[in-house]
Each structure stands twice: as structure tokens, then as C-alpha cells.
Amino acid sequence: MKKLLLPATLLLGSGLAVVGTAHAAIASGTLNVSANITSDCTVSTSPVDFGTVSGATGASATGSIDVTCSVLTPYTIALDGGANFDGTYRRITDGVNFMIYQLSDAATSQLWGDNSILGSTVPGAGTGVAVNYGVSANLWPAVGPSGIYSDIVTVTVTY
Numbered sequence: 001m002k003k004l005l006l007p008a009t010l011l012l013g014s015g016l017a018v019v020g021t022a023h024a025a026i027a028s029g030t031l032n033v034s035a036n037i038t039s040d041c042t043v044s045t046s047p048v049d050f051g052t053v054s055g056a057t058g059a060s061a062t063g064s065i066d067v068t069c070s071v072l073t074p075y076t077i078a079l080d081g082g083a084n085f086d087g088t089y090r091r092i093t094d095g096v097n098f099m100i101y102q103l104s105d106a107a108t109s110q111l112w113g114d115n116s117i118l119g120s121t122v123p124g125a126g127t128g129v130a131v132n133y134g135v136s137a138n139l140w141p142a143v144g145p146s147g148i149y150s151d152i153v154t155v156t157v158t159y
Helices: 002-013
Strands: 041-046 059-069 074-079 090-093 098-105 122-125 131-139 155-158
Touching: 041 155, 059 074, 059 122, 059 155, 122 131
Parallel strands: none
Antiparallel strands: 041 059, 059 131, 074 122, 074 155, 090 098, 098 131
16 A cells, blocks of 8 residues: 555655646735715704793793714803893893893703803713703892893804
8 A cells, every 4th residue: 555655645746746837916006995074063942931020039940952963073062141241241131121140051050151251161072863951040130120031142062
């Protein structure tokens, strides 16, 4: 049995059993992959309504701000002084008379503003779905004539 295996081993070892050899050619290039990722945010609100108030007692109320931003987009929410801001206080008016009010972040009770005397901004990060921020409002006691008082506060989301 040893005699039969020896000539076959020599034949394979000599390379005579190989029918032919092929040389593979290689070409390469690059594939550019890119994306222009943009962040987007939207804002919606529900109003702060003090309802019917005896001016001498003041009042509290709540509203909300919903912010929807692209996932992982950092942002800050600022509230301006409102249309009747006097340089120090937010005020609601009947067109002639004014009553002072404050807005704060319901979660932290921190005065909410634009990093000025009004208060600080509120930070957040996008989740891809609406994030609700509660707004607490306090109307200071005041004596004034009956009427419908209002103000408009601009909500700014910077991202």
C-alpha cells in the first residue's frame, strides 16, 4: 500500500496535477456617502386663563407649551415680556388699565423668561414627539375697574 501512495504524492507535490493558474485583477474605488441632517422644532400652546377674578385677591392659572423637535436636538424655550411689558413686569390690560402677572415653569417653579429680569429660559432635548411644559401663572392682587384684560406672550424655541 505504501508503494501506491508514494507516486501520487510526488505527482501532486511537483505541481503537475494543477491544470492551470489564473491571476485575478483587482480594481477599487470609493463610494461617497453623505446626508444633510437638519433639525426641526414646532411649538403649540394652550392659553393661560385666569377666568373671572376679584382684582383685590389675585389669581392663579395654568397653561402649557408643547415642543416637538427632531430626536436629540437640544433647545431652549424663552418667553418674552408680552405686548404690555413695562421693562420690569408682564402686564395684562383692558386697553387703559394694567394688572401685573408672572409666569413660571410648572415643573421647577422657576420664573420663566428670556434670561432677563423676567426669568430664565427652560432647556430641553428633542424626542421626536411633543414634550409638554406646564406654565404656572400668578396674577398679582390689584384694584382696578372691571373689564376684560389680556396680553400676548411670544414663545421662542431656539435650537
